[in-house]
Amino acid sequence: MPNTSLGRQNASNARNTAENTVQEPSKPQAPLHSTQAPGVQMHKWDGRVEEISWTPRAFVLKGFLGEHEVLHLIEKARPTMTKSVVLDSVTGESQDSEVRTSTGTFFALNEDTIIMEIERRIARVTQLPQLNGEGLQILHYVGGQKYEPHHDFFHDSVNQAPELGGQRVATILMYLTTPEEGGETVFPAAPLEMRVSGPQWSACARQGLAVKPRRGDALLFYSLQPNGELDESSLHGSCPVTKGEKWSATKWIHVGAFGGNEKQAKAKWGNCLDVDKRCAAWASQGECAANPGYMRKSCCRACEALAAA
Numbered sequence: 001m002p003n004t005s006l007g008r009q010n011a012s013n014a015r016n017t018a019e020n021t022v023q024e025p026s027k028p029q030a031p032l033h034s035t036q037a038p039g040v041q042m043h044k045w046d047g048r049v050e051e052i053s054w055t056p057r058a059f060v061l062k063g064f065l066g067e068h069e070v071l072h073l074i075e076k077a078r079p080t081m082t083k084s085v086v087l088d089s090v091t092g093e094s095q096d097s098e099v100r101t102s103t104g105t106f107f108a109l110n111e112d113t114i115i116m117e118i119e120r121r122i123a124r125v126t127q128l129p130q131l132n133g134e135g136l137q138i139l140h141y142v143g144g145q146k147y148e149p150h151h152d153f154f155h156d157s158v159n160q161a162p163e164l165g166g167q168r169v170a171t172i173l174m175y176l177t178t179p180e181e182g183g184e185t186v187f188p189a190a191p192l193e194m195r196v197s198g199p200q201w202s203a204c205a206r207q208g209l210a211v212k213p214r215r216g217d218a219l220l221f222y223s224l225q226p227n228g229e230l231d232e233s234s235l236h237g238s239c240p241v242t243k244g245e246k247w248s249a250t251k252w253i254h255v256g257a258f259g260g261n262e263k264q265a266k267a268k269w270g271n272c273l274d275v276d277k278r279c280a281a282w283a284s285q286g287e288c289a290a291n292p293g294y295m296r297k298s299c300c301r302a303c304e305a306l307a308a309a
Contacts, residue, residue, distance in 0.1 A: 041068055041114075045121060053209055055191055056234040057222040060211060061125065061172075064218035065118070070176045072114050074247050077138035080105040080291055102147060102238070104139045108275050108298035111135065122172055122251055126220070131257040132165060135275060135298070138176075141183060141238060141246040146204075149188050149237035152252060153223040153230050165254030169224045172251045175213035180244035184210040185219055189235040204239035213246055224255075272300040280305075 043066025052058040081103040110116045115136060123130040141147075152171045154160040160167045173185060184201065188208035196210045211219050223234045238246070274280070279299035282288075288295045288303040295303050
């Protein structure tokens with residue numbers, strides 16, 4: 001497909017949860033100036049964007065990650081990978097499900113200097129503040145593992161509360177490997193005329209518009225329409241990996257600051273904060289002891305409360 005300009009979303013409008021509006025995108029923001037963290041090898045993304053669709057709004061950012069970033073994310077994630085969970089559509093709580101059979105782990109915001117550099121690049125490209133993003137989630141699929149079609153926007157009222165950043169507006173899915181077969185990202189609710197076809201696509205991918213995972217590329221798509229309404233056509237899934245393996249990194253971005261205003265949170269809790277609303281549940285399940293590297297840094301308040309109980 002031809003390259004095209006990628007929409008940027010005005011950050012101040014994206015934060016306006018009362019109006020719940022998102023400005024129509026206009027132009028990609030290539031990293032023309034360095035925001036490199038000290039001592040970090042910088043990958044200079046060249047700004048190549050491939051238009052995939054406007055229904056849903058989806059774009060591939062070609063070569064978005066450098067090889068050293070891909071390797072770093074995979075190796076950093078390996079020791080803490082666990083069975084992936086899904087959110088209950090009513091309660092908003094995490095639960096196990098055969099809908100999602102991958103393994104995964106989470107990183108805190110600004111987990112290290114390489115991740116910080118990636119998150120800065122994402123903020124520059126989307127024109128949405130870094131504080132609006134959740135921490136990176138790393139996923140691994142192998143041997144037929146998949147994620148059935150779902151929306152990234154929330155159906156429950158708990159997770160879209162203003163103090164948690166409100167609704168998710170956009171997702172960046174970064175591909176860390178290229179599976180030999182399968183593993184496509186499929187949008188089954190896209191218009192029928194946009195469905196892919198041919199033997200190069202898996203049977204799952206042929207059920208809709210699809211994108212093949214390519215090491216270093218990133219898929220950016222929006223869960224909200226420019227007027228702030230939910231975009232039902234953003235329904236998407238990860239097709240089964242039938243040969244090889246698929247590693248990916250996901251960044252979910254909200255209309256407001258995720259976890260509330262950072263200054264307000266620090267004033268109340270000091271430096272001992274929870275960066276994820278699931279911290280309390282994870283702490284009660286014994287994760288403070290089982291996964292102290294992540295929990296003591298990213299779920300400090302939950303772990304401290306458990307220790308004091």
